[in-house]
Amino acid sequence: MRAKRKKVLFLKLSKIRLLTKKFAIFLLFLSAFAFMLISKTDTIVIEETSSFAMNIVSPLVDTLAIPAKVTVSTYNYIVGLKKTYGENVELKEENKRLLEAQNNLRSLEIENKLLSELLNYIPPPDALSTTVRIVATENDAFSSSVIAYTGGNQNIKKGHIAVNHKGVVGRVDNIGNMYSKIILITDINSKIPVIIERNRVRGILFGNNTNINKLMFTPISADIVVGDRIITSGVAGVFPPGLPVGVVISVDKNDIKVKPFANIQGVEYVRIIGYTDKNTEIE
Amino acid sequence: MNELWNENIKIQLQRLVPLISTILFVLIFNIPLYPFVSSSIRPCVSIICVYFWLIYRPYLVNATGVYLIGILEDIISSAPFGSNIVTMLLVYVFTNLISKFVANKPFLAVWYGFAFVAFVTLIIKWLVISIYYSQFLSLSTLLFSLLTTIAFYPIFSIINVYLYEYFMQDEE
Numbered sequence: 001m002r003a004k005r006k007k008v009l010f011l012k013l014s015k016i017r018l019l020t021k022k023f024a025i026f027l028l029f030l031s032a033f034a035f036m037l038i039s040k041t042d043t044i045v046i047e048e049t050s051s052f053a054m055n056i057v058s059p060l061v062d063t064l065a066i067p068a069k070v071t072v073s074t075y076n077y078i079v080g081l082k083k084t085y086g087e088n089v090e091l092k093e094e095n096k097r098l099l100e101a102q103n104n105l106r107s108l109e110i111e112n113k114l115l116s117e118l119l120n121y122i123p124p125p126d127a128l129s130t131t132v133r134i135v136a137t138e139n140d141a142f143s144s145s146v147i148a149y150t151g152g153n154q155n156i157k158k159g160h161i162a163v164n165h166k167g168v169v170g171r172v173d174n175i176g177n178m179y180s181k182i183i184l185i186t187d188i189n190s191k192i193p194v195i196i197e198r199n200r201v202r203g204i205l206f207g208n209n210t211n212i213n214k215l216m217f218t219p220i221s222a223d224i225v226v227g228d229r230i231i232t233s234g235v236a237g238v239f240p241p242g243l244p245v246g247v248v249i250s251v252d253k254n255d256i257k258v259k260p261f262a263n264i265q266g267v268e269y270v271r272i273i274g275y276t277d278k279n280t281e282i283e
Numbered sequence: 284m285n286e287l288w289n290e291n292i293k294i295q296l297q298r299l300v301p302l303i304s305t306i307l308f309v310l311i312f313n314i315p316l317y318p319f320v321s322s323s324i325r326p327c328v329s330i331i332c333v334y335f336w337l338i339y340r341p342y343l344v345n346a347t348g349v350y351l352i353g354i355l356e357d358i359i360s361s362a363p364f365g366s367n368i369v370t371m372l373l374v375y376v377f378t379n380l381i382s383k384f385v386a387n388k389p390f391l392a393v394w395y396g397f398a399f400v401a402f403v404t405l406i407i408k409w410l411v412i413s414i415y416y417s418q419f420l421s422l423s424t425l426l427f428s429l430l431t432t433i434a435f436y437p438i439f440s441i442i443n444v445y446l447y448e449y450f451m452q453d454e455e
Contacts, residue, residue: 024346025372025375025376028346028347028368028372029369032350032353032365032366032372033369034365035365036363036369036411036415039363039364040415046364050358050364053354053358057358057359060310061310061313064310064314068314134315135314135315136314136315137314137315138313140424141405141409141420141421141424141427141428142362142366142409142420143361143362144361145361146315147313147359173361181361183361188418208421209420209421209424210423210424267315268315
């Protein structure tokens with residue numbers, strides 16, 4: 001009797017196994033779509049799982065990158081040597097100009113401070129900045145992001161802005177223990193409140209997974225021309241105001257294209273900037 | 284007994300070569316290589332490798348392995364989580380569908396087969412992600428990615444053949 005029961009159970013189990021094998025692909029597809037649905041609803045589950053997994057995967061990329069880094073730095077050194085003399089002459093000239101500008105800036109700063117005091121102006125909160133190294137890049141038709149080594153820096157929070165010497169690069173999207181994912185401004189998920197430097201017209205800069213961004217939500221009658229510089233507006237207190245973002249390269253009806261200043265392709269190091277004011281941090 | 288044990292481990296490790304090599308290629312192709320290689324002209328190396336091994340050694344690639352490669356890509360990428368898993372499973376399904384037409388055929392036929400699989404897969408991925416974001420992604424970038432992937436297929440075929448000869452020649 002017992003043996004018979006065991007045989008029936010075994011037969012049932014093997015049937016289940018066969019069915020699972022038959023529908024394995026279907027189940028795997030189903031789970032993948034389930035992942036997409038969960039991530040669409042912005043639940044913390046995917047985010048936390050992803051940052052946990054990122055902390056395992058990123059050190060692997062970082063280690064594999066060592067030979068590539070050596071090759072790149074050797075190449076840069078050789079190319080750099082060639083350019084050094086010419087650059088030195090140019091830099092001396094630039095230094096003179098910068099010293100003059102610095103003097104002007106000092107007087108303007110004092111003037112600005114005095115006028116601000118006169119108007120009772122409340123300045124935006126101070127910004128904290130941390131420089132981090134990029135260890136992995138992903139830039140194709142479907143996504144545009146990088147992974148940076150943040151070394152467990154507690155000052156870096158989700159939503160903080162990433163810049164390099166040329167301008168805004170992206171914003172921090174996913175924080176891990178040692179590594180963080182930065183969504184580049186060209187990514188489809190990127191939306192930055194900006195203003196046009198010349199006439200202070202506000203808008204939102206959208207990424208679309210190409211090298212060119214789109215400026216939207218500007219007033220219909222706004223005076224926007226090719227060559228206008230776009231900077232962060234500081235609206236909502238998320239990003240510090242006045243950071244260079246890009247330049248307008250074409251203006252059509254409802255279609256304003258902006259080329260980012262920062263070389264998104266070749267980004268190696270970025271500075272992560274966030275407000276120190278706890279009320280303005282994005283969680 | 285010990286020799287038999289070692290032999291078994293060796294066989295199991297050899298069977299993992301396709302999966303491990305594909306994972307390594309995916310990781311390597313995410314290393315910032317500027318100014319040598321721009322990050323936008325990188326091929327979808329996972330599609331190339333999975334197709335190659337499914338055509339030449341189908342018994343070494345299973346749906347779970349392909350699923351794992353998809354997860355790895357999802358972790359690195361900022362695309363919707365799950366979209367790369369769907370892509371890899373599509374490659375698995377389409378390659379299995381066309382394998383009887385291209386297996387044991389000249390290289391050019393295999394390459395055409397790959398172009399077909401890559402085209403269909405990337406178009407479906409483009410559609411799925413466009414629906415996800417409720418807006419169409421750039422078709423020109425997709426086309427560029429597709430052409431790069433197809434162009435890189437012969438190079439990765441040579442590398443994979445070399446891997447096979449080096450690690451798995453006595454596997455059969």
